[in-house]
Amino acid sequence: MKRVLRSAWVTAAVALTLTVAGCGGSGGADPGDVNPSGSVKPREISWLLSxxxxxxxxxxxTELAGEYAQDHPGFRLNLITTPDRPSYIQKYETLxxxxxxxxxxxxxxxxFAQKLAxxxxMMDAAKLLESLGVYDTYRKAALDYQRFDDGSLYMIPFEYQLEFFWYNKALLAKAGVGVPKxxxxxxxxxxxLRKAGVTPIALDGQDQWPLERYAAYQPFRTDGSSYVRDLKKNGAKFADPAGEKAAKWLSDLGRAGCFAEGFSSTGYADAQNQFTTGKAAVYNIGTWELASLATDKLNPAVRDDVDFFTLPTTAGSATAADEFVAPSGIGMAVNARTYDPLVRDFLKFALTEYPQRYAATGELSPTTNAETTVPAxxxxxxxxxxxxxxxVGDELAMPWDTQLDPTTNTRLQHELVLLVQGDVTPAEFVSTMDDALAQNAPKYFK
Known part of the structure; x- marks a missing residue:
């Protein structure tokens, strides 16, 4: 069961604010100097987060910061929260x-982050984690998700998720079909499923990234993760076989009526509701929804019929069945210009204690040394x-919204809706996206 330990000293010790406070610290550290000399002098430090x-x-x-403050009077962790991702990115890049x-x-x-590194x-996260004695406890996939293309690591993961296709066994049986191989x-x-009167797939089209997941699936199976790494820098094309196959497949999904009517305006909660009320047969979402899909919170009418499968492969697939989307979320970077003995000491305490505390809430830890507490x-x-x-296997299917330049990504999300709705052909989609890529990628990745 998810548990959160709260007490008066946590509330008093940890400040939550929406304004940027002074950063403190001194002249800055070498990114590789992860063990600075000097004494630990408690002060307020801030975490800009989304x-x-x-x-x-x-x-x-918050709980761990409060405990640390008990032993280090004067310490405060100031959380600068901006949950809305676009607003966060604007604030982050402006600062x-x-x-x-x-x-x-x-x-x-x-x-952008790599330029800062x-x-x-930004402190070298690999060296920092190694110096704290915790690097080897992290899941390989969790760390790999945070790496730049050159393999360097400057971000620390705080979560780990698996993305599944949840499905309703009764609805598939009604249509006389099984799990897609x-x-x-x-x-x-x-x-x-349509012939059986069932909505095939629930999709949050309003937030755009769920449909973009589908765009990434065929190329990941045909070419592996190398395709999007090359594509984002205009080193590959949507007109390449992997991109063309993806465009045709998405168009075929649209013609087959895979997604619910009006999917482009369907929000997150509504898409989830379509599945949990038995109106849709399949729902592609991550383990962050375990509490909604795998506990007694799930509608009793469908609870016994829900199961999941992982991303199917394809004939001659370049990636294996155990390789799919397994993100570790947005990472945390450590500012080299304000890094000092206090920041190191707090991180040592927090990152050592965090996995067990986090796993106790029912979540998957980014490390292998903490067993998730399965709720009662x-x-x-x-x-x-x-x-x-x-x-989970070694190769990751990276979400494209974290890979493409922002302008091309925005255009892709728009064009995907048109493609699935049948408003543009696969050839038109490919041409439009290659033009957008050629115009935007070279400037962004220079």
Whole structure:
């Protein structure tokens, strides 16, 4: 069961604010000098972050910061929260440009973040974790998700997720179909479900990234993760075989009526509701929804019929069945210009204690040394999902919204809706996206 330990001293010790406080610290450290000399002098440090305010990451770190403050009077962890991702990115990049980033800040492994690292403004996370004696406890996939293309590591993961296709066994049986063995089976699956009067796939089209996941699946199976790494820098094309196959497949999904009517305006909660009320047969979402899909919170009318499968392979697939989307979320970077003995000491305490505390809330830890506490009200699927974390392969399917330049990504999200709706052909989609890529990628990745 998810548990959050609260007490008066936590509330008093940890400040939650929406304004940027002074960063403190001295002249800055060499990114590789992870063990600075000097004494620990308690002060307020800040963490610029983009995470749900009521999520397990913030609750756990708030608890740990309060405990640290008990032994270090004068210490405060100031959380600068901006849950809305676009607003967060704007704030983060503005503060970076003004050289006012706080001690800790959230970032994906983007070209912008890599520029900060190359400027010596982020601590080497690999060296830091090694010096704290915790590097080897992290899941390989969790760390790999945070790495730049050159393999360097400057972000620390605080979560670990697996993305599954949840499905309703009764609805598939009603349509006379089974779990798809290949991605190429999806159009036929959807056609059969439609004929049976069932909405095939629930999709949050409003937030755009869920449909973009589908765009990434075929290329990951045909070419592996190398395709998007090359694509984002205009070193590969949408017109390449992997991109063309993806465009045709997405168009086929649309023609087969795979997604719910009006999917482009369907929000997160509505998409989840379509599945949990038995109106949709399949729902592609991550283990962050285990509490909704694998406990007694799930609608009793569908609870016994829900199961999940992982990303299907394809004929001649370049990646294996145990390789799929397994993100470790947005990472935390450590500001080299404000790094000092206090920051190191707090991180040593927090990162040592964090895995067990976080796993106790029912979440998957980014490390292998903490066993997830399965809630008392869990269905058998909860344990199966947790156990699957130990079976993930080496290659990751990276979400494209964290890989492409922002302008091309925005255009892609728009064009995907048109493609699935049948408003543009696969050839038109490919041409439009290659033009956008050629125009934007070289400037962003220079």
């Amino acid at each position: 995470r749900p305010a009521d999520g397990a990451v913030i609750r756990t770190m 970076a440009a003004a050289d006012k980033l706080p001690e800790l800040f959230d970032t994906d492994a983007t070209p 190359k400027q010596g403004r 290949s991605l190429d089976d999806f159009p036929a699956l959807c056609t059969a 009200n869990a269905t058998p699927l909860y344990r199966r999902a947790v156990d699957a974390a130990d079976e």
